[in-house]
Amino acid sequence: MDDLLLNQFLLLGAVLFCLGVYGVLVRRNAVLVLMSIELILNAVNINLIAFGAWRGDVAGSVFALFVIAIAAAEVGVGLAIVLLIYRNRRSVDLDDIAELKG
Amino acid sequence: MLDIAWVIPLIPAASFFLILLFGKRMPFKGAEIGIFALGLCFAMAVVTNVQWFQRVDDAEHAAHATSGAEATDEHAASDAATTEHATESHADAEGDEATESPSSAAEEHDEGGAAAEGGAAVEESHAGDDAHESDGGEDDHAEAGGAGGGHTEFEVEPVRESITWWSSGGIDFSVGMLLDGPAVMMLFVVTLISLLVHIYSTDYVGGDRRYTHYFAFLSLFSASMLGLIMSENTLQLLTCWELVGLCSFALIGHWWEEKPNSDAALKAFITNRVGDVGLICGVIVLFFGAGQTFDIVTINEMAVSGEISHLVLLVGACSLLAAVMSKSGQFILHTWLPDAMAGPTPVSALIHAATMVVAGIFMVGRLYPVFFQGLSIGVSGVNLLAVIGGVTVIGGAGLAFVQTDIKKVLAYSTVSQLGYMAMALGVGAWTAAFFHLFTHAMFKAGLFLGSGSVAHSVHSFDMKEHMGGMKRFMPKTYWTFVISTGALIGLFPLACFWSKDEILAGAEQLGTGYTAFLVVGLIGAFMTAAYMTRCVYLTFHGEPRGHAADAAHPPHESGPRIVVPLYILSGMAVLAGFTNLPNTGALDFVPDSWALRFEHFYEPKGEYFPSVLDTFSHPEFNIGIAIGSTIIGLLGIGLAAAWYFRGLGPHGLTERNKVARAGHRVLVEKYYLDRLYTDIIVGAVKGPIAKAAYWFNQKGIDGVINGAGTAAVRGGQFVYDKIDQGVVDTIVNGSGAAAEGSGQGLRQMQTGRVQQYAALLFAGAAILAGIFIIVI
Amino acid sequence: MVAQNIFFYAIAAVIVWSAFRVVTTQNVVHAALHLVAVLASVAAQYILLAAEFVAATQVLVYIGAIVVLFLFGIMLTRAKIGRDQELTHKSAIVGGALTALLLLAVMGYSLLDEFGWSRTPLPEDSRLIGVNGSNSATVSDSIFSQYLVPFEVISVLLLAALVGAIVLARKD
Missing domain, CATH: 1.20.120.1200 (NADH-ubiquinone/plastoquinone oxidoreductase chain 6, subunit NuoJ)
Known part of the structure; x- marks a missing residue:
């Protein structure tokens, strides 16, 4: 009973992931949706690091770093898109963006 | 110098960045940086050439020494060192003159070599001081030559430098240089023409909007082309190849504000991408075929020795051929090259005549064993490379007849001449192909720059509308143009006479199936003579038309920065042919030290090149072919001259005769190849995809649902009308209505709110995962 | 612990x-x-x-x-x-929560099923720790040798994102 359980981390990641999914699904403000996506990515990172520690493999840390870099890129482009939407519509409410409506 | 030749591509690369960063603030807007960089490169290339001649001669001496008399290594080494010293001082003293043409350099070197040999004993002490690191190399040669045994051929070790760039998965990706005959030759060609084009451009594009940008890309182009020719491995070759394509794109679209120009740039880029897929495939095939290496020498050695299976070589060669077809404008991917004339004329001269388009030919020559073995050159009846080349010779020449744009005539002429080179490689005449490449670069650059000089004065490229009678206004341009034209036609003793004959002789001597290529070559020579005569007539003779006849602004001779490069290039057009004078057959009076210098110095000699095989062909000079091709060329000139200058022959044939009109139309439409690409292939691919995407965007999924609903209704109606109106009636109507209703109901789901879609996605994924957990 | x-x-x-x-x-x-x-x-x-x-x-x-x-x-x-009050879809809360809980149930079940009580080794035992008690050296060694190509790709991706963000967000 000395070590930490692997599942401690994995379940924490699962909870964080689901909270992120919930945020993506229910939030109306596009910036908040992007924040929820960050939660999802963090959940993934926790998993990567936990598996890395479990297997004694440094690859987990390396890929977590890659995910962080990609998250930075994603937020940059995502916020640029949000700004563009705001500039065109004076609103970032996702309800207003319904071009796909049939 | 040979060991540090790798800095040559780095100089223009540095110049690119310097021009980009500081160009605008320089007094000449960055042009001086580019010219200085290329001047430096040219000087270094010349020194490299001279030292390379040195190395070849040393290797030869060493080989003779080991096979013949009991000459000691020491002697050979000292011999080498003194010769080197003598030549170096010679080159230094004579400066530019000595370097004007490799032929004179070669000759001088020979004198130097002879003198040094004579004085070897006297200067022995001197030699000790001068002993360079190259001496180590010489000893190696001596041993290699000795090991070679009974070969009369000697081997010249290429100069190789390489560092590991990065390694991944246990494979080292290196970057380096492989300096041997063809690379050294190309160094000279590229730096010379690039330098002249730089100088020419200062006048030609003077005052342009993006003057600095233009010079920056000229520098980058030179850097990538120099990198390409010195590539040590196929990956580096691929990288530089793409860089060259990128620069071509940027320079063709230099005046991108006009739509046709940016279209032409895109066309060039995309057509080249088609071929690049082949290049990538070929590189990968050879990488695995040669046991996971990109190294060109290793691949070549393994191909020569037969360690790579024939099938792999065949697949690799065919893939690489696609790249050759696109980059070197071979049929059927040549269509971008004439359009590329939308770029500034000096760019056309540099890229689309002299250097970039020969990258494909160079690549074939570089990986020649792969093609030689893979396509069974010289063994089988005919091979793909020769066929492509042969078709291109005739096809390109045919198209050149109907062009009214002077640059397009030259572009199709380039296509045709590149066909000659590919054909020569296809018939195993490697040296002839590279010799032709060398001579062609000189006179074609001269022709392009000449046409630019004319256009600079009349502000148009249209020969029929705005030129004519230019001889009167621009005598200097006229004479240089005529000399270069003569060289292109192959008149004795101008450049192309020698190189084209060597190709024809090469085609002839293989016999049987290859005789067809001799005929193709002769027809090509005839057509070349005819269309170039037409071009000269329309541009320089007859009455001035359009802008040329504008009394208010009469055309005038171009300035010295345009004319001097023309002089140099036409001078080269005269001299270049003598670099490979044959001394067999009717010309056996030519002294050995003058004959076949090009072959002697520039042909790779080593285990990595099939010259060690007996099958490799060195065509003998054939007086019959030489005279025949000259007569055919004169005939072409004569016929075209009779037609245009004297007005003889059935003029107006295309108006009267249906067959002639159809033929003319096919040529004007460029064999309908562009139509095939844009309308049929692109149309077939783009149309449906675009329509599908459009449809999907417009209708979305509800279209499917509605469609299903209406289809069901229609189906219902069909049944209703045709089969039963009684009992089934109500059921059918009901089902139809149900389908439509469900469609309408499902339509409500299409709220357009992405989050709902995401919710469905997640829920669906979760449910599916749950099912998997339960089932498995 | x-x-x-x-x-x-x-x-x-x-x-x-x-x-x-x-x-x-x-x-x-x-x-x-x-x-x-x-x-x-x-x-x-x-x-x-x-x-x-x-x-x-x-x-x-x-x-x-x-x-x-x-x-x-x-x-x-x-x-x-x-x-x-407008930050959340009131109507979507139930559906969103249900979806999230469903996901959590599936993931939680499969994690417990697969990994149960397995433990992560003590950090001191782990091969992750480099010579001076830190894993930074190990990570950097790994990035710059084994994962060099992905690393370069990531840097190109960042560059592309940079350019894309500027193009999207600038006013013209």
Whole structure:
């Protein structure tokens, strides 16, 4: 009973992931949706690091770093898109963006 | 110098960045940086050439020494060192003159070599001081030559430098240089023409909007082309190849504000991408075929020795051929090259005549064993490379007849001449192909720059509308143009006479199936003579038309920065042919030290090149072919001259005769190849995809649902009308209505709110995962 | 290792609570601040797993850059500072919660089923620890040798994102 359980981390990641999914699904403000996506990515990172520690493999840390870099890129482009939407519509409410409506 | 030749591509690369960063603030807007960089490169290339001649001669001496008399290594080494010293001082003293043409350099070197040999004993002490690191190399040669045994051929070790760039998965990706005959030759060609084009451009594009940008890309182009020719491995070759394509794109679209120009740039880029897929495939095939290496020498050695299976070589060669077809404008991917004339004329001269388009030919020559073995050159009846080349010779020449744009005539002429080179490689005449490449670069650059000089004065490229009678206004341009034209036609003793004959002789001597290529070559020579005569007539003779006849602004001779490069290039057009004078057959009076210098110095000699095989062909000079091709060329000139200058022959044939009109139309439409690409292939691919995407965007999924609903209704109606109106009636109507209703109901789901879609996605994924957990 | 467990559960509680607030709060700025708390706590978990280099990067990049970017985004889109009832779809809450719970159930079940009570080795035993008791050296060695190509690809991706963001956001 000395070590930490692997599942401690994995379940924490699962909870964080689901909270992120919930945020993506229910939030109306596009910036908040992007924040929820960050939660999802963090959940993934926790998993990567936990598996890395479990297997004694440094690859987990390396890929977590890659995910962080990609998250930075994603937020940059995502916020640029949000700004563009705001500039065109004076609103970032996702309800207003319904071009796909049939 | 040979060991540090790798800095040559780095100089223009540095110049690119310097021009980009500081160009605008320089007094000449960055042009001086580019010219200085290329001047430096040219000087270094010349020194490299001279030292390379040195190395070849040393290797030869060493080989003779080991096979013949009991000459000691020491002697050979000292011999080498003194010769080197003598030549170096010679080159230094004579400066530019000595370097004007490799032929004179070669000759001088020979004198130097002879003198040094004579004085070897006297200067022995001197030699000790001068002993360079190259001496180590010489000893190696001596041993290699000795090991070679009974070969009369000697081997010249290429100069190789390489560092590991990065390694991944246990494979080292290196970057380096492989300096041997063809690379050294190309160094000279590229730096010379690039330098002249730089100088020419200062006048030609003077005052342009993006003057600095233009010079920056000229520098980058030179850097990538120099990198390409010195590539040590196929990956580096691929990288530089793409860089060259990128620069071509940027320079063709230099005046991108006009739509046709940016279209032409895109066309060039995309057509080249088609071929690049082949290049990538070929590189990968050879990488695995040669046991996971990109190294060109290793691949070549393994191909020569037969360690790579024939099938792999065949697949690799065919893939690489696609790249050759696109980059070197071979049929059927040549269509971008004439359009590329939308770029500034000096760019056309540099890229689309002299250097970039020969990258494909160079690549074939570089990986020649792969093609030689893979396509069974010289063994089988005919091979793909020769066929492509042969078709291109005739096809390109045919198209050149109907062009009214002077640059397009030259572009199709380039296509045709590149066909000659590919054909020569296809018939195993490697040296002839590279010799032709060398001579062609000189006179074609001269022709392009000449046409630019004319256009600079009349502000148009249209020969029929705005030129004519230019001889009167621009005598200097006229004479240089005529000399270069003569060289292109192959008149004795101008450049192309020698190189084209060597190709024809090469085609002839293989016999049987290859005789067809001799005929193709002769027809090509005839057509070349005819269309170039037409071009000269329309541009320089007859009455001035359009802008040329504008009394208010009469055309005038171009300035010295345009004319001097023309002089140099036409001078080269005269001299270049003598670099490979044959001394067999009717010309056996030519002294050995003058004959076949090009072959002697520039042909790779080593285990990595099939010259060690007996099958490799060195065509003998054939007086019959030489005279025949000259007569055919004169005939072409004569016929075209009779037609245009004297007005003889059935003029107006295309108006009267249906067959002639159809033929003319096919040529004007460029064999309908562009139509095939844009309308049929692109149309077939783009149309449906675009329509599908459009449809999907417009209708979305509800279209499917509605469609299903209406289809069901229609189906219902069909049944209703045709089969039963009684009992089934109500059921059918009901089902139809149900389908439509469900469609309408499902339509409500299409709220357009992405989050709902995401919710469905997640829920669906979760449910599916749950099912998997339960089932498995 | 009781101490570690205590820390773990304390931090995990912070993470879950803050994340919950990120997705439920009615105040945009509060959401961003809660996000900071989540990110910092996740960094703390990384340290618990002996991945201190990733933890440092997490703090620098996420809290230092990304959250600031979010705050700029909030400012530039003139989001209402203070309570805003419009931030959540009232009608979607049930569906969203159900979906999330379904996902959690599936993931939780399969994780427990697969990994059960397996444990992570003690950091001291782990091969992850380099010569001087840190894994930074190991990570950097790995990035710059084995994973060099992905690393370069990531840098190209960042460049592309940079260019893309500028192109999208500039006014013309």
